[in-house]
Amino acid sequence: MNIRLDNLTVNFDDRFQLDEINWQLDDAQHWVITGANGSGKSALAAVLAGAGDTLSGTLEGLPAKVGLVSFEAQAELIDRERRKDDADIMDVISEGTPVHEILSEGDRNPQLIDQLVQMFKLESLVNRAFRKLSTGESRKVMLIRALASEPDLLVLDEPFDGLDAHTLEMLQQYLAGLVTTVPMVLVLNRFDEFPEFVTHIAYVDHGRLQYQIDRNDKQAYNELYQLLHLKTTDLEVPGADPETAIPRLDPAQPLVKLNSINITYDGHRIIDSLDWTIERNQHWQLSGPNGSGKTGLLSLITGDHPQCYVNDIFVFGFQRGKGESIWQIKQFIGYVSTALQWEYKVGTGLRNVIISGFYDSIGLYTKATDRQKKIADEWLALLGMSDRADTPFNKLSYGDQRLLLIARAMVKHPPLLILDEPCLGLDDMNRQLVLALIEKICAGSETSVLYVNHHAEDKIKGIENYLKLEKREPAAS
Amino acid sequence: MSNNYFNTLPLREQLEQLGKCRFMSINEFGDGVEALKGKKMVVIGCGAQGLAQGLNLRDSGCDVSYALREAAIAEKRQSWKNATENGFVVGTYEELIPTADVVLNLTPDKQHTPVVNAIMPLMKEGACLSYSHGFNIVEEGMKIREDLTVIMVAPKCPGSEVRNEYVRGFGVPTLIAVHEDNDPKGEGLALAKAYAAGTGGHKAGVLMSSFIAEVKSDLMGEQTILCGMLQTGSLLCFDKMVEEGIDPGYASRLIQYGWETITEALKYGGVTNMLDRLSNPAKIKAFDLSEELKQIMRPLYNKHQDDIMDGTFSRTMMEDWANDDKNLLGWRAETAETAFEKTPAGDVEISEQEFFDNGILMVAMVKAGVELAFETMTSAGIIADSAYYESLHETPLIANTIARKKLYEMNATISDTAEYGCYLYNHACLPLLGDFMKGIKTDVIGKGLDLEDTGVDNARLIEVNTALRSHPVEAIGAVLRGHMADMKKIV
Numbered sequence: 001m002n003i004r005l006d007n008l009t010v011n012f013d014d015r016f017q018l019d020e021i022n023w024q025l026d027d028a029q030h031w032v033i034t035g036a037n038g039s040g041k042s043a044l045a046a047v048l049a050g051a052g053d054t055l056s057g058t059l060e061g062l063p064a065k066v067g068l069v070s071f072e073a074q075a076e077l078i079d080r081e082r083r084k085d086d087a088d089i090m091d092v093i094s095e096g097t098p099v100h101e102i103l104s105e106g107d108r109n110p111q112l113i114d115q116l117v118q119m120f121k122l123e124s125l126v127n128r129a130f131r132k133l134s135t136g137e138s139r140k141v142m143l144i145r146a147l148a149s150e151p152d153l154l155v156l157d158e159p160f161d162g163l164d165a166h167t168l169e170m171l172q173q174y175l176a177g178l179v180t181t182v183p184m185v186l187v188l189n190r191f192d193e194f195p196e197f198v199t200h201i202a203y204v205d206h207g208r209l210q211y212q213i214d215r216n217d218k219q220a221y222n223e224l225y226q227l228l229h230l231k232t233t234d235l236e237v238p239g240a241d242p243e244t245a246i247p248r249l250d251p252a253q254p255l256v257k258l259n260s261i262n263i264t265y266d267g268h269r270i271i272d273s274l275d276w277t278i279e280r281n282q283h284w285q286l287s288g289p290n291g292s293g294k295t296g297l298l299s300l301i302t303g304d305h306p307q308c309y310v311n312d313i314f315v316f317g318f319q320r321g322k323g324e325s326i327w328q329i330k331q332f333i334g335y336v337s338t339a340l341q342w343e344y345k346v347g348t349g350l351r352n353v354i355i356s357g358f359y360d361s362i363g364l365y366t367k368a369t370d371r372q373k374k375i376a377d378e379w380l381a382l383l384g385m386s387d388r389a390d391t392p393f394n395k396l397s398y399g400d401q402r403l404l405l406i407a408r409a410m411v412k413h414p415p416l417l418i419l420d421e422p423c424l425g426l427d428d429m430n431r432q433l434v435l436a437l438i439e440k441i442c443a444g445s446e447t448s449v450l451y452v453n454h455h456a457e458d459k460i461k462g463i464e465n466y467l468k469l470e471k472r473e474p475a476a477s
Numbered sequence: 478m479s480n481n482y483f484n485t486l487p488l489r490e491q492l493e494q495l496g497k498c499r500f501m502s503i504n505e506f507g508d509g510v511e512a513l514k515g516k517k518m519v520v521i522g523c524g525a526q527g528l529a530q531g532l533n534l535r536d537s538g539c540d541v542s543y544a545l546r547e548a549a550i551a552e553k554r555q556s557w558k559n560a561t562e563n564g565f566v567v568g569t570y571e572e573l574i575p576t577a578d579v580v581l582n583l584t585p586d587k588q589h590t591p592v593v594n595a596i597m598p599l600m601k602e603g604a605c606l607s608y609s610h611g612f613n614i615v616e617e618g619m620k621i622r623e624d625l626t627v628i629m630v631a632p633k634c635p636g637s638e639v640r641n642e643y644v645r646g647f648g649v650p651t652l653i654a655v656h657e658d659n660d661p662k663g664e665g666l667a668l669a670k671a672y673a674a675g676t677g678g679h680k681a682g683v684l685m686s687s688f689i690a691e692v693k694s695d696l697m698g699e700q701t702i703l704c705g706m707l708q709t710g711s712l713l714c715f716d717k718m719v720e721e722g723i724d725p726g727y728a729s730r731l732i733q734y735g736w737e738t739i740t741e742a743l744k745y746g747g748v749t750n751m752l753d754r755l756s757n758p759a760k761i762k763a764f765d766l767s768e769e770l771k772q773i774m775r776p777l778y779n780k781h782q783d784d785i786m787d788g789t790f791s792r793t794m795m796e797d798w799a800n801d802d803k804n805l806l807g808w809r810a811e812t813a814e815t816a817f818e819k820t821p822a823g824d825v826e827i828s829e830q831e832f833f834d835n836g837i838l839m840v841a842m843v844k845a846g847v848e849l850a851f852e853t854m855t856s857a858g859i860i861a862d863s864a865y866y867e868s869l870h871e872t873p874l875i876a877n878t879i880a881r882k883k884l885y886e887m888n889a890t891i892s893d894t895a896e897y898g899c900y901l902y903n904h905a906c907l908p909l910l911g912d913f914m915k916g917i918k919t920d921v922i923g924k925g926l927d928l929e930d931t932g933v934d935n936a937r938l939i940e941v942n943t944a945l946r947s948h949p950v951e952a953i954g955a956v957l958r959g960h961m962a963d964m965k966k967i968v
Contacts, residue, residue: 265562304644306563309535323514326536327646343645361646365680 001027001063001152001183003048008057010047018043020057021209023202030184032194034224035204036231042070044204045157045187049073063152069142070157070187077102078138081131096129099141108148116144119170136162143171154178157187189232191225203228211429223399223429229384230436237441238378240413241371244358246331249317254279255332255416255448256301259312263296263305269472270296276467278416278448283462286452288469294452295337297469298418303329316415330360334409334447337420341401347392350385350404351376357408379407383437399430403437410441417441420452435460480618481788483689494689495858497654500957505670506679510537512664512671516578519544521570521592523556525636526609527583530676532563533643537675542566544573544580544596574599579668581607586894587798589613597622603661605668610695611688612894614656616791627659628669629688631695632678633866634874635890639676648677650866652684652691682957686863694859696785698867699895701778701853702846703875705902707736708812708884710842712907713914715817718923725816726823728923731832733822733883735839736876738832744873747954748844749945754833755840757933759926764941766841766921771849773913777905778853781898786857794897805893808900812884831925838922847872851950861953869950870957 005023012018018040025031035041046052047059049068081096099122103113117123120140130138139162146154156175160168172195175184179197188194194201203211203224213220240246249255256278263271270293278284288294299305301315303326313320316332334357344362346353352364354376359366368376380386383403393401402422409417419438423431442449442462451460483491513534518541520531527543535541543560547569550557560567574580574596584592590613593606600606605626613619614627621627632639634649642649651673655665666685673683711732718728742751752760784790797804812818833840847869854864878887888896920926945951 303536306532308564310564323538323540325510325538328538356646359646363645363647365647 001025001061003061003063003153004058005047006058006060008047008059009055010043010052011055012043012046012052016040016043016207017055018047018052018207018209021047023209023212025183025185027183029200030179030195030198031186031200031202032198033185033187033202033204034189034191034228036189036228039204040207041187041189041204042072042157043207044202044209045070045155045185046072048153048155048185065149065151066153066155067146067149067151068155068157069139069146069159070155072157074138074142077142078131081129096131098127099130099133100126102130102141103144103148105145106149108145109150112148112150113144116147119174120144120167136164139163140167147174151182154182154184155187156184158189159186160188160193189228191228205231205432210432219397220429223397223433226384226400226403227429227433227436230382230433230440233382233384235378235382237410238375238382241358241369241375241411243369243371244412246412246414249280249332249415251280253317254314255316257314258297258300259314261297261300261311261313263293263300263307271469272472278450280415281446281448282465283442283449283460284451284465284467285460285463286450286467286469289471292469292471294469295339295420298337298420298450298452301416302333302335302418327360331412332415333360334412334414334417335420336402336405336409336418336422338424339420341398341405344401344405345394347394349390350380350393350396351389353393353404354379354408354411357411375411379411382440383407397430399426399433402426402430402434406434406437406441410447414447416450417447418450418452422451423453481791482615482618483693483786484788485618486689491689492858494687495693496860497685497687497690498860498863499685500862501670501679501683501685503679506674506683508667508671508674510534510539510671510675512667513539513579513675516540517542517576518579518581519573519577520581520583521545521596522582522584522588523559524583524585526632526639527556527581527636528559528563529636529640529643530581530583530609530632531560531565532640533677534672534675535565536643537677539675542568542573544568544570544577546570570596570599575601577601577604579605579607579672581609581672583609586610586612586892590617590619593619593621597625600625605665606659607669607672608688610892610894611654611656611692612696612791614688615692616788617795621656621659623659624661625659626662626665626668627656628665628672629654629656629691630669630672630676630678631691632676633871635878638874642681643677646680648679648681650682650684650870651676651678652686652866654686654688654691656688684862684866690859690863693785693857694854694863694867696790696894696898697782697854697857697859698850698864698871699891700781700785700790700898700902702843702850702868703871704887704891704895704899705906706842706846707872707875707879707887708899708903709906709910710839710846711736711817711879711884712815712903713910714836714838714842714922715815715820717914717917718919719816721919721923723919723923724823724825725820727825727827729817729820730822730825730827731836731923732817732839732879734827734880735832735836736843737873737880738829739836739840740843740873740876742833743843743847743869747869747951747958748847748948749951751840752844752945754830755837756834756926756928756931757938758928758931759834759837761933761937761941762921762926763837763841763844764945766838767845767848769913770841770845770910773909774845774849774906775853777902777909778849780905781902782853782857790898790901794894797897802893805897805900808904809888809896812888812900815884818884834925835923837920837925838917841921843872848948848950855949861949862957865950865953865957869954 003025005021008021010018033041033044049066176197199215201213202209254277258276261271261274286294300308309321315329318324346363348363355368355372356364380389422434439461518539520527520543523543531541543565545556603624608629609631611629631652632649639649653669653673673679714732715728719725742754850868851864855861878890
């Protein structure tokens with residue numbers, strides 16, 4: 001078997017569309033299709049069973065007999081049975097089609113049906129009307145129909161949903177026994193349900209096949225796990241810690257007000273007479289080419305730039321240079337940047353890295369409270385890293401470190417969250433991860449986000465204010 | 478002419494001052510920088526230490542400016558650039574010193590006498606003069622005007638780390654002291670505490686000491702284990718490996734990064750942990766080597782301590798100052814010409830454990846040096862806490878500088894005083910270990926033990942483990958590292 005999808009665009013009654021799918025399924029491969037709800041994973045599976053209208057591209061090599069189990073197929077069969085009942089004009093109560101008839105429809109192996117009925121423990125139900133079965137029972141019937149048709153390709157969309165533990169184990173074993181005889185494509189959205197025999201994973205997002213991963217690629221596999229977790233988890237951004245609450249700011253004042261700011265290096269003025277005010281609850285995007293002074297400008301706000309003492313800067317209620325300490329400023333800011341990541345070369349465990357966000361420190365130098373530990377654990381759960389709470393930070397992948405630093409920046413729910421090129425240096429999968437986390441944060445808190453990127457077009461949902469810096473050429477001397 | 482202050486004191490007071498050292502609780506720093514609020518702090522000198530402390534103090538809310546010599550300002554020297562680019566007010570001594578409530582003298586030791594003589598007449602009545610090293614007071618006998626308060630705040634790390642640790646929300650261990658002859662208003666301690674808090678030192682631990690204990694222990698530590706032993710060890714181990722046919726690139730890397738790696742284990746768990754990183758046979762080997770080294774080197778450690786105590790060391794060094802640093806510069810040039818210094822680290826991978834396994838002799842040298850320096854200091858009347866900081870605690874910090882750019886970097890980072898003492902030690906120690914090194918083979922430096930069977934005798938292993946764990950530097954180390962439990966969380 002060799003199925004090829006080339007630039008395939010498929011429409012489903014204008015309800016959904018799969019775009020430009022390029023995919024090849026070879027012999028001895030067993031795939032899982034995964035993705036968030038509504039991403040198009042079931043649609044992609046259904047294409048293999050011939051569903052949808054091809055708008056462009058080609059689909060070649062589909063085998064004659066495809067066994068499909070899906071909620072849609074199940075719903076269709078139940079619907080057919082119901083219509084049969086409605087169509088009955090005689091004044092008798094319709095019993096509906098009994099299970100054994102449903103099972104033996106079409107070209108199926110009767111011995112195999114009997115064997116499977118036993119395995120699924122459906123013996124007592126074979127004479128019952130199909131439409132009277134529970135969801136789980138009718139799902140079993142669908143599975144038996146598909147398996148007993150001895151297909152050339154088996155497409156199972158969420159086959160384990162709604163099955164009891166015993167049946168689930170039995171089915172997994174049974175499928176494992178088929179690996180050499182029939183290629184399988186399973187739609188699953190829980191990683192822990194991926195059977196051992198699966199060789200490849202297809203990740204679908206917004207109607208596109210985004211990633212195809214060989215299961216042996218451990219790193220890609222782990223990243224996909226996290227991405228899926230972040231996209232599908234019901235967990236929300238954990239709350240702040242009432243005991244280490246940030247002092248309240250005067251709501252009438254802006255968060256940041258910079259008046260006619262200059263930054264000069266070696267006589268060259270990088271930023272010239274800039275005014276900028278960030279009001280409460282405003283989200284900003286700061287963009288500009290390399291060397292235009294983005295990071296310098298930010299560090300005036302965070303207090304990391306020595307020239308903040310020679311500029312007119314008002315931040316979080318403090319006019320700079322009047323005897324305030326930088327820790328009084330930093331308590332209002334969450335900050336993530338590549339430089340911070342380089343700086344954060346610590347062997348501290350992940351839980352403590354998150355807790356260090358309460359103290360604006362790199363590394364943790366204070367005993368954490370139980371409540372802080374609990375909040376940190378909630379963040380780890382959100383990130384899908386609960387099992388790594390004590391793993392040293394420097395043992396994480398680059399992308400995971402970035403996620404963790406975002407959690408660290410956000411843990412105290414600062415009035416201002418500065419994300420300085422949060423996707424810099426990340427591959428596409430990790431970018432997706434970071435953006436998924438940022439969107440989750442933007443949606444669920446009162447923090448103003450200041451997002452820095454040198455591409456002005458790289459936008460984040462919910463940001464409406466833009467400041468674009470230009471690079472200033474050195475003045476001719 | 479200079480007059481050694483320590484030598485003017487009666488023995489009773491000498492011992493009392495040497496024995497001063499107390500680890501302060503973080504609770505003693507609840508007032509933060511309050512005692513410095515509204516006070517004008519003027520820093521003299523804007524090198525690495527001066528700049529780092531100034532940046533930290535300003536970020537803690539203090540009012541900081543820099544006084545430089547007129548020439549430094551007129552010629553826009555590096556110190557002027559350092560200060561102005563960071564947005565500090567810079568002025569001459571005449572402009573700024575008369576306005577200062579606290580003057581921070583952060584110039585090198587050898588400039589102290591001219592600097593203090595220049596600023597003292599300019600200082601406000603009742604102001605405070607702060608040192609970061611007590612050499613000028615203790616060894617040169619500088620007399621400070623009676624109305625002035627004299628304190629010392631000495632971060633126990635190079636300037637770059639003083640700044641970096643502050644920025645990450647921590648600090649570096651810091652020693653503070655009040656010169657009792659100059660505390661007319663009794664505010665010395667409050668000022669020193671606020672200053673330490675302003676640099677972040679209170680978070681990492683503050684030792685309350687005396688000018689005398691600081692000078693006598695600091696000099697001893699830096700000359701012997703901290704710089705001297707690492708320099709001598711580097712040269713001997715490198716030459717031995719090359720002589721025995723080991724690739725020079727490998728030898729160079731093993732030493733350059735080896736000190737840092739093995740002393741990292743020292744920082745976390747003392748000498749015991751450093752030795753525990755070895756296999757049992759290697760541990761016994763390292764122990765035996767270090768016992769032998771201690772026996773050979775003990776007279777040298779005693780001599781260094783004796784020369785420091787009676788002022789011989791500072792006198793001869795000051796003679797070299799007067800002679801345009803002839804010895805210092807000559808020795809510095811000599812070091813640059815050594816084979817170790819001139820051989821770049823080879824492009825080979827050495828795993829963390831391999832640094833231990835193939836560097837048994839280096840482990841033995843660190844153990845011998847730490848224990849000898851500690852034993853010598855404590856038997857000279859310096860309290861165990863001080864001796865611990867000036868031996869074991871600082872060794873990893875110095876080892877880091879060698880990892881960066883070999884001996885050049887180490888000698889450039891440490892003070893001229895330390896560098897001078899380091900060369901003195903090195904010149905005496907190299908010949909002293911000549912015979913010992915003849916018996917050394919690659920099994921203890923370069924290749925590691927070649928053993929089919931890693932079994933050891935139970936009784937011997939117990940003896941060695943007991944000896945390691947019961948050394949007094951381990952007892953005080955456990956206490957002090959416990960105070961600084963949070964330090965463990967740093968890299």
